[in-house]
Amino acid sequence: MSKPHYDRNHHVEKATDIGDPQCFKGEAGKPRFKVGDRVRVRNLPDIFYTRTQGYVRGAEAVVAELVYESPPAEDESWDNTENVEWFYSLVFKMADLWPDYPDYFPNDTVETEIPEHYLEAA
Amino acid sequence: MPSSIRDKVHRHLDICRQIQPALHQETHAPSPDMIDNAHFRAYTRSPHDIGGEPDIPITWEEKEEEVWEHNTFVTCEVLAWRGVWNAEERRRRQNVEVGETMYLGLPYYGRWLLTAAKILVDKQFITLTELQEKMDEVRKRYE
Numbered sequence: 001m002s003k004p005h006y007d008r009n010h011h012v013e014k015a016t017d018i019g020d021p022q023c024f025k026g027e028a029g030k031p032r033f034k035v036g037d038r039v040r041v042r043n044l045p046d047i048f049y050t051r052t053q054g055y056v057r058g059a060e061a062v063v064a065e066l067v068y069e070s071p072p073a074e075d076e077s078w079d080n081t082e083n084v085e086w087f088y089s090l091v092f093k094m095a096d097l098w099p100d101y102p103d104y105f106p107n108d109t110v111e112t113e114i115p116e117h118y119l120e121a122a
Numbered sequence: 123m124p125s126s127i128r129d130k131v132h133r134h135l136d137i138c139r140q141i142q143p144a145l146h147q148e149t150h151a152p153s154p155d156m157i158d159n160a161h162f163r164a165y166t167r168s169p170h171d172i173g174g175e176p177d178i179p180i181t182w183e184e185k186e187e188e189v190w191e192h193n194t195f196v197t198c199e200v201l202a203w204r205g206v207w208n209a210e211e212r213r214r215r216q217n218v219e220v221g222e223t224m225y226l227g228l229p230y231y232g233r234w235l236l237t238a239a240k241i242l243v244d245k246q247f248i249t250l251t252e253l254q255e256k257m258d259e260v261r262k263r264y265e
Contacts, residue, residue, distance in 0.1 A: 003246050008205030020209065043127045046167045049214045054134055054167065055174040058127025077214035079207075098174075099132065 011081065021070035027084035028069035031116070037063045038122040039090065041114060049077050052118050059097055060122040061090035064111060072115040085116040130160070137164040139175040142226065169225045170217035191231040198238050207241055215241060 015023040033039055043057040044050075051073040067089050071081045094108040095101045101108070141164055157165070201207055207215070215237040217225060224233065242248045 006205075006245055010205075011208045012203055012205050043130070046163070046171065048166075048168070049218050050168050050171070053173045054131060054138075054171050057131050058125075059131075073210050073214075076208060076210040079211060 007079075011079065021068045021087075024069045024071065024081070024084045026069070028086045028116075031066055031086040033063050033066075033086075033088060033116070033119060033121075035063050035065060039063060039088070039119040040122040041090075042118050042120055044118060049074055052114055053112065055097055056090075056092060056112065056114070059092055061092045063088050064091045065089040067113055070115070072117060087113050087115050088119065089113050133160060134164060134167075135174045135176075137161060138167065138172075139177070141165060142175075142222070168218045169222035187231075190235075194231045194235045194238065198234055201238060201241070206245065206247070211241075212237065 011020075038060055039062075040060050041052065041056045041058065044052070046052070046054065065088070067087050069084050069086055070076065071084055075081070075083055089111055090113070091109050091111045093106075094110060095103075095106060097110070137160060141161075198212060202209060202212065212234075216233045219240075220228070220233055220236065224236070228236070239253060243250050243253060
């Protein structure tokens, strides 16, 4: 019986003394969005694995910060680290996320990090 | 289009809350026409994505980590240093691959420890027979 061969050490060698996601710095190319841009979260299938919360899908947000470059969780969790992309810290208005959010807190927001391939211009 | 996505998101969260595992609930082996697209998505989502699902408040308690929890953490870190998994694969296995029943039902480090054993079997570093024999050997020390 044959056994699969796992390339066990490539990630630990790349990240040792540097850190993850710091070890992917410079691999994502030019970012599609900049701070202040309005974006909308794509409603991609969430089968098997995702870290893009269901409750932000289809909602609009403002880019607060470009935080780091990394493979998306969906890829890195199977050790696919070739496709590195920018991660954006996005600010959503709570009232945009929750239909019954009370009117007397109109300025409440939530901020969370989403990878670039989930985003489209709003 | 976005507003219809938002409607789906909130319907999705309602369904997810309803399918949280409960004992004595007759949901086994549904016929295909009992599962529409919305229910398929709810069942196949990543069960750690619980944000927005209504639930009752739970009591917050200050609790120091126990020795077995520290040992479990160190074991999982060493598996990463030896290239058995990276942090994201560890999270996927601990939070999603365990399934919704174990995600909600086991203690936090219980899921870490179970997953550390599982990946060694999945990637054929040990066989399941070896694991089961070792567990039986250790259990006998306490009988």
